[in-house]
Amino acid sequence: MTLTEKILARHAGKETVEPGELILARVDLALGNDVTSPIAIQAVRNLGVREVFDRERIALVPDHFTPNKDIASAEQARIMRDFAREYGIVNYFEVGRMGIEHVLLPDEGLVVPGDLVIGADSHTCTYGALCAFSTGVGSTDLAAAMISGEVWLKVPKSIRIVLSGKPRKWVEGKDVILHIIGEIGGDGALYQAMEYAGDGLAALPMAWRFTISNMAIEAGAKNGIFPFDGITKAYADERASRKYTVVEADRDARYAAEMGIDLGALEPQVAFPHMPENTRSLSRVGNVPIDQVVVGSCTNGRIEDLRSACEVLRGRKIHDGVRMIVFPATQEIYLQAMREGLMETFVTAGAAFSTPTCGPCLGGHMGILAKGEKAVATTNRNFVGRMGHPESEVYLSNPAVAAASAVLGRIGGPDEL
């Protein structure tokens, strides 16, 4: 069995599972945010259910429109808060103690290797980096899971992606996943699991693995999963709040397809509007003047990402025509950025530095684009209207390229400075 099949079988109480099989699986953690959980909460209440399956196995994170953007968002956030209090949900994270869900939960040790996690948010696939199975579902699935602790799943086929070599300077996890999506397309892994392997893994720190798993959904995948190794172990041993299980793929596991990537051959990638699959290598971008740069999100809002952006920005000033906004993903990262002097680097360079929030990533607030404006963002989606006006444009890149672009006033890399 593949990594995904093994974890699913274990959670369905079965010896083995086959791709295509429908299973009812036990969930280790179910997640909701301020956009998706109010619907789920309403459903739980409507069914007259007074108790969730496990008060410690539900995470509620108000991160999309918080700190509350407007009255409507405040009402949504209150639905979550009231529910959390009334139902005794242990893992509710208030503004000031919160973070973007997909960075917060693993960092808090609430997701551990071997887990099966569902979340009413498409980027729940992020935790595959920890050798866990995790996937995005809808609010109704979340409601069902909060009540029963179970979810129905179709066992996906797996695609094996073998990484080799070492990336060059300024090539990061983001470039690996953008490259893959560019190769296979936005539905290239539709309904399937992406499983990583190969000696190239040794060059991928946890932060990069989270970025890579995070964008599995941008290839249409159900999940993106990494094998457990020393890098996973170091992270899990430091953070895990529960005992974890190490799962390994069988030697005779069956894969629907296999692709190889030479990390050493990659250039930084930029995804052009309006699909993440519209990738180009940085040297082929041409002259694209920009109005805004956003560094943050569940894709690239980790401390490693801020460090990378700062390495580029240190001693430099942001271009007159550009607004740069930085969103550390969690309070812990915010504090760390302060301690390391990163916050000072950003502010001295002329960037705005925000409290953790999803903010402009989904065009919610805190950096919305006007008609015709162009932004470089370290986020994961560049759909029409994603960051504001339907005629604005979002280009996706890694944090170093985003920072360099902020200085240049156009899309470009650190080597051009």
Add this chain to the structure above:
Amino acid sequence: MALKGRAWKFGNDVDTDVIIPARYLNTSNPAELARHCMEDIDKEYAAKVSTGDFLVAGKNFGCGSSREHAPIAIKASGASAVIARSFARIFYRNAFNMGLPIFEVPQAIDEIDAGDVLVLDMRQGMLRNETKGRQYAIAAVPPFMQELVAAGGLLNYMASRRKGT
């Protein structure tokens, strides 16, 4: 039960930000969501769609976020079903969980033009394009999914199972 209505035609990769832009996600009121359904690619849709109409699209319909607001908005807009070459996976499960019927009928898509009158018979597994005089077989829905639909969605299915145990 047969569904009948006109086709609203869309392209490939219609994403959830287009189905219902995130700027409206601070509500989950179906009627309010329906008012903005598809507005970033088709300003007319929400105002002009008639009850029973079909959304017809290319590959990967519903890609993007997990927001159930997307199938809710479509259902509340009056559309009876979505027919596409393929669906993004979370949209696929959300639609079933919400009771919005969706069908992968790849062979029919290219031959359907906007405004064509379609009849979809779930029980007989048949899609008919009355305007073009063409007929297509629809792949069977897996038994578990049929149970979900028959129960009226996941929550009702669960409620009945809970009573049973």
